[in-house]
Amino acid sequence: MLDPFNAFVEHAPDATAADGPLSGITIGVKANIAVRGLHWTAGMALFQDRVAGEDAEVVAKLRTAGASITGMLNMEEAALGAKTDNPWFGPTHNPHRMGHTPGGSSGGSGAAVAAGLCDAALGTDTMGSIRIPAAYCGVYGFKPAQTHVSQLGLELAEPDFDAIGPLARSLDLLERVARVMSDVGEKAAPSGWATLPDMGGVECQPAVLNAFASARAACGDVSEFALPHPLSRVRFAGFIKTVRFMAAHFADADPALLSDHLRKLIAYGPRRSDADWAEDQKVLAETADALRNAIAKHGPMLLPTAPQTAFAHSVAAPANQADFTCLANVAGLPAIGLPAGFSEHGLPVGVQIIALPGQESALVARARTLDAALAAYRPPMLSPEGVSS
Structure with a gap:
């Protein structure tokens, strides 16, 4: 199948299906997840010649369930970023608008699913890298609880944050794949919903505000609670934690095999003072506690996925993605991300629902109810051949 979006970087020469609950389902895999016999690059020149000797645990589970693993998908270099304009493997384009980002770091996964190049895809999510591509590409994405999915065979970005999860064009398939590859709990959730007042202080595009207002109205009983720190501060603390890990992980790497952009990003980690890093850790811990307590009291949390829609590759990525x-x-x-509407320019908008570990079935049920109310999924006007359909 033609791929004008540069979603795939390698196709499996012997992709076959087997009997099982996912028989006949084709699944692409983000290039930082090991697939035996295929290049396991993590989007990096550093690993461009590395071939996986065995499947990651999640990939092995999908094969056993009958899925056909079709190839490796483009991504941000080292999974750090939310644009997928890879310096070594080229940019991936959004099937809803050529020349625009599909999001990142799992941009190839979002684009491949939206374009129908595979039925589902695996991405990884460190600070939104499944849900942001799902929102920008107008599909569904699930980030498991970090402790509910294996990291074996994953080139890590930050072990405390990373989770492998699926993207798909329907909640039905998303749930089917999630149940095979991760632990899905059956605990009940409180009947209400939680959200943040005033969008948590994040500046959002009008299309995002409108879609979120529709989603909130469909949810009914929504309680607001304030987090102890601004979202921009939480995101920055998470970024620092991630680049500190990467700085140590790639300390002995040949600098010529890391892009200038990646080197600049990971350099923030070692430059952080001990006092500032201690404050970062406090911000992360206090935010995590407040979030868990609020969801336990009020119910799953409803938020926009990203503050903006997809943007052109030619412009700088917004800091607040x-x-x-x-x-x-x-x-x-x-957390589950789902389509919530479109901008006046025809670009998808997403919302997300966050629950507690063990409430995964309740999370899917809430997503189904909201998805039915919004009825916002719409395939891109570009077919896999890149022509108007």
């Missing part, structure tokens, strides 16, 4: 999504990672919580 992960202001909303970072919360689920900081607290280790499961």
Whole structure:
């Protein structure tokens, strides 16, 4: 199948299906997740010649369930960023608008699913890297609780935040894949909803505000609670934690095999003073506690996924892309992103629902109810061949 979006970077030469609950389902895999016999690059020149000797645990589970693993998907270099304009493998384009970002770091996963190049895809989510592509590409994305999915065979970005999860064009398929690859709990959730007052102080585009207002109205009983720190501060603390890990992880790497952009980003970690890093850790811990307590009291949390729609690759990425999504990672919580509408320019908008670990079935049920009310999924006007359909 033609791929004008540069979603795939490698196709499996022997992709086959087997019997099982996912028989006949094709699944692409983000390039930081090991697939035996395929290049396991993590979007990096550093690993461009690395071939996985065995499947990541989640990939093995999907194969056993009958899925056909079709290839490796483009991503941000080292999974750090939310644009997928890779310096080594090229940019991935949004199937809703060529020349625009599909989001990141799982941009290839979002684009491939939206374009119908595979039925579902695996992405990874450190601070929103499944849900942001789902929102920008108008599909569904699930980030499991960090402790409910294996990290074996994942090139890590930040072990305390990272979670592998699926993207799909329907909640039905999203749930089917999630149940195979991760732990899905059956605990009940409080009947209400939680959200933040005044969008948590995050500046959002009008299309995002309108879509979120529709979603909130559909939810009924929504309680507001304030977090102890601004979302931008939480996101920055999460960024520092991530780049501190990466700085140590890539300390012995040949600098020529890391892009200038990646080197600049990870340099923030070692420059952080001990006092500032201690304050960062306090921000993360207090935010995680407040978020868990609020969801336990009021019910699953409803938020926009990203403050904006997809933007052109030619412009700089907004700093606030992960202001909303970072919360689920900081607290280790499961979250689902789903389509919520479109901008006046025809670009998708998403919302997300966050629950507590063990409430995954309740989370899916809430997503189904909201999805039925919004009825916002719409495939891109561009077919996989890149022509208007």
